[in-house]
Amino acid sequence: MTAGRxxxxxxxxxxQKVVRDGLVxxxxxxxxxxxAGAAVDGAxxxxxxxxxxxxxxxxxFGTRSGSHAAIASAGVQNPVR
Numbered sequence: 001m002t003a004g005r006x007x008x009x010x011x012x013x014x015x016q017k018v019v020r021d022g023l024v025x026x027x028x029x030x031x032x033x034x035x036a037g038a039a040v041d042g043a044x045x046x047x048x049x050x051x052x053x054x055x056x057x058x059x060x061f062g063t064r065s066g067s068h069a070a071i072a073s074a075g076v077q078n079p080v081r
Contacts, residue, residue, distance in 0.1 A: 010034070010035055011037050013042050
């Protein structure tokens with residue numbers, strides 16, 4: 001991480017546990033990235049299931065219809081789809 005820069009906080013929303021756990025493990029190994037939490041879906045992220053709100057980015061691969069809107073409503077900026 002560059003000195004003086006806050007880490008990029010990421011909220012992972014993925015319904016497949018093995019994929020979600022793998023993404024979280026991979027992201028935690030990267031410098032400059034902080035995993036804010038993980039949720040089964042966008043609704044879980046919006047409901048606090050991801051913990052540590054205010055993430056700067058969110059990940060959701062193949063999420064169900066409406067999940068992206070729920071992630072956005074959780075205050076996630078610039079979601080990655």
